[in-house]
Amino acid sequence: MADAGLIQDDERLRRLEAVTDAALSRLDAADLFDELLDRVRDLLGVDTAAILLLDPHAQQLVATAAKGLEEEVRRGFRVSVGRGFAGRIALTRRPVVIEEVTPDAVVNPVLLAMGLTSLLGVPIFARGELIGVLHVGTLRHRQFTADDVRLLELVADRASLAHFARANNLAQTAALALQRSLLPNQLPEVPGLAMAARYVPGHVAGVGGDWYDVFSLPSGWLGLVIGDVSGHGLQSAVVMGRVRSALRAYALVCGDPAEALALLDRKVSHFEAGSLTTALYVMVSPDRGKIRISSAGHLRPVLAVPGRPGALVPVHVDPPLGTGRRPPARRQTEMDLPPGAVLACFTDGLVERRDEVIDVGVQQLVDAVRPDPPEEVCRTVMAALGVEQPTDDIALLVVRRQPTHG
Template sequence: MSTFGIDYAAVFQALPGAVLLLTPEFVIADANEAHLRLAGRERHQVIGHFLFEVFPGNPDDPDASGTRNLRASLERVLATGAPDTMALQRYDVEAPGRPGVFEERYWRPVNAPVLDADGRVRLIVHRVEEVTETVRAGTGGRRGDGQRTAAELSTRAQELQGVNERLRRANAREREIVLALQEAMLPAPRPVGHHRAAVRYRPAVGALNVCGDWYDLAELPGDRMAVAVGDVVGHGLAAACVMGQLRSALSAATRVVGGPARALEVLGIYARSVDGAESTTAVQVIVDWTTHTISYSSAGHPPPALLHPDGTVELLDRATDPPLGARPEHVDRPEARVSFADDAVLVLYTDGLIERRREDIDVGLGRLADALTRHRGADAEALADALLAELLPPGGATDDTALVLIRL
């Protein structure tokens, strides 16, 4: 506590640079006056709103990457708890009072975490410097006073466009690398014992928003199968590497411990030693065809869905606990069991299949249940294709989607 009685709220508002305070869900908690002036927004238009609703991407520019790059940077801050300085970005801004009209703007953003006593990210400081302001200011006036000629302005604009193009190409190249890495690490579709699982992976449409999701299947003694899916916080190459480590660790733990809860406990302990692994969500089920039962445990992951032969859908949500590494001390994870009949269908998935911006997750779960019921007569492969076709957005999802489907 300062002995000078400093009013830090007043300091924040007086900062000469443009700053936003964001929650971990990227909701704008506060904006200083410099940012409001720069963005041309009133306080009530930004506070309490989702960042990418207030400042959406330009839908008329297919190459615009500012929104995707900013989201990736913010997710890196959440995953690492460290500041992230972004390269020069083109991020067009919707003109105040003119919906759908975007102005070409260039920015230098920096994102820094505000940590609590346990080292968790509670807020993100998002500071931006607009580098196009001087370009706009240089359209008139005397030479020699810091303003530029039309030719100089044109040259600067071309340089900025060149930087944006290089960033786009670099992002596309990273996408190719991480997708190739993920393909090498995830198991190829194959029968597990005499049972067949349909598996699907669909990468996000953004250049950097890929490779946090994973799945695993393992044959166990006694006509049993272990199935797991998980979602690593963050995207890109770092998330792909974390994903590979966690998938391998869970696959090994499953073969030596008793049940999905114990396997997730072991994985949670391991995750604390892997940078970027904390807050990963995962769920594992063990299907036993001898007893016709499914044992399951979830670490903060969306619930598996069990489609019964009569068309009813049961969400397996009675053994849910926080994500990996969320608790400072070890606590036994819960485990539940459910019976199934022949010809039932088990579905595990990641949140890209059901979650949509500004929509409650129950709406997405309802869509999943409805699609399963309507297509319940299809074989596993056809049903998996039908779910992706109906549930993913037409233009592609902004998050990875992993799907594992087994007809029991």
């Protein structure tokens, strides 16, 4: 009997190692689902294994991966929470065993067509929330044991990790696509001005909330915007897109950048609660000789005029957008933009370093900005501030009024 106990313990250990193998962590989400289902079929001696993930909006389970039940996935089978075998597991959030499959017990026609006799299913949780169901089945009568249930629950835990990896990959892809659609592929050609820009992601996901925008207005004025939405990833990219679109709309009805930012603040505070945003809005006059600037918590731009050293523009820095508090009236600053002058707008990732006060980086930027062609200014600034491996996103927008000749 002692030998039988040792054999049983060895078998349990083999089963445990098979589903906690470190090699599994190196697989991508889709491959991990497939590998887990292959292993669980082998370990439990079952004929089918399937994962159904929860669609929270529809409150339905969707067939996502299967072994022996591939038709279920090909058909895109869905079952509502509470209906049938998988639906009952999702509703009760507990393992369910069916020793004799009947049409009353299951609603999936693929399970019946397969001739499955016995089924075992367990819920899949992530951070305490139900995200799906994992079930296995046999073509012969089977009495599933408590050990079988525990093993399947362990596999479900691994499946939840795969789900998160899959979800993160999808979110990152979506965020990248969204961000690329919002950042200008090419800056517009504007009479009397030359422009250049840089965007460098400072996060492993490659997606942040920094953005810049350039647009012409019916009045002949030109709008320049640079901003920073707190956070990273898809949610920040979505908020960035909403803020960008809203500011464009307000710019059409406001000839004052401070007024446009005041309207944007109300929108962000109400509809994007919890998303702290800074923005700098610059309007350039039709003759390109004047600029109006308003800052919502954003760093002041640098102005370099021929014959004078570069300097920060003396613009009032009002509170960021989305604080939820009613700020005092936002202010604008109007000033000349002489021929040959360069205006450099930027986000804090360009000048902020963890080991030094931000003033050091700002001064380095001021020293680097010269009244030169914008593309040359961008190259000089990026080299001077050493941003090959930034720790935060960087956006830089440089505009120069074309010099007069003769």
